[in-house]
Amino acid sequence: MTAVAGSQPRLTITNRCLGDRVTFLQRTDGQGSPTVIEIELLPSGGNAAHVHRSFDEHFTCLSGTLGLEVGGRKLYLKSGEQATARSGVPHRFFNPGTELVSFRVELRPGHAGFERGLIVAYGLANDGLTTQGGVPRNPLHLAVLCEIGEAGLPGPMGLLQPLLNLLAARARRLGVDRELIARYGA
Structure with a gap:
């Protein structure tokens, strides 16, 4: 290195x-x-x-x-x-x-946060926890990635953003964000 x-x-x-x-x-x-x-x-x-x-x-x-x-x-x-x-x-x-x-x-x-989100996203994909397109299968994981990487949905998909925000808040309460960051060394 x-x-x-x-x-x-x-x-x-x-x-x-x-x-x-x-x-x-x-x-x-x-x-x-x-x-x-x-x-x-x-x-x-x-x-x-x-x-x-x-x-x-x-x-x-x-x-x-x-x-x-x-x-x-x-x-x-x-x-x-x-x-x-x-x-x-x-x-x-x-x-x-x-x-x-x-x-x-x-x-x-x-x-x-973008850096951590990218590391976590690739870790999830390598563990088989995403679709073939790289989207996390677990909606809490997706919400965490969008939040920490500060990625929002544009256009009509933006209507889903409030739902992702709610899921991200739930993931934080459950410690999912901390778990993913610790698991993948982000």
């Missing part, structure tokens, strides 16, 4: 369900430093549209073609090209090609 952001070791996680690999290049110090991750995404891979309230995501394609949908507009980035998803704007990423795509994401400001 190599050190990043001071004394923190570099961490690479793999989602065996999706085949994605994420390397944390820099974890936030909680004082405004960015979170920086590098993602390797298989063909047809990607995530669902979502929004974040308190940080922007800056994407840089490293190799292949990175598909982004930001605010309803589709973009296709080649190596070296960049795009930003501002807080509050629905966005998602995907691999439209037949080759692996590699890209860097920088969250400004960094977000420790």
Whole structure:
């Protein structure tokens, strides 16, 4: 392991369900430093549209073609090209090609909850506790991930957000959030 952001070791996680690999290049110090991750995404891979309230995501394609949908507009980035998803704007990423795509994401400001949520989500997937698309089977787990990673549902799916908020509150009361963070070392 190599050190990043001071004394923190570099961490690479793999989602065996999706085949994605994420390397944390820099974890936030909680004082405004960015979170920086590098993602390797298989063909047809990607995530669902979502929004974040308190940080922007800056994407840089490293190799292949990175598909982004930001605010309803589709973009296709080649190596070296960049795009930003501002807080509050629905966005998602995907691999439209037949080759692996590699890209860097920088969250400004960094977000420790996002980092923990990603680690927990990949842990759940690796333990077989998600659908093949990576969505937790347990609604309490899903609610915890949305809350700690600050991921909201956009558009008509946003109507489910109050229910997710209630489930997240119940999960906190039951200690599900603490259990998941402890279980997956997040």
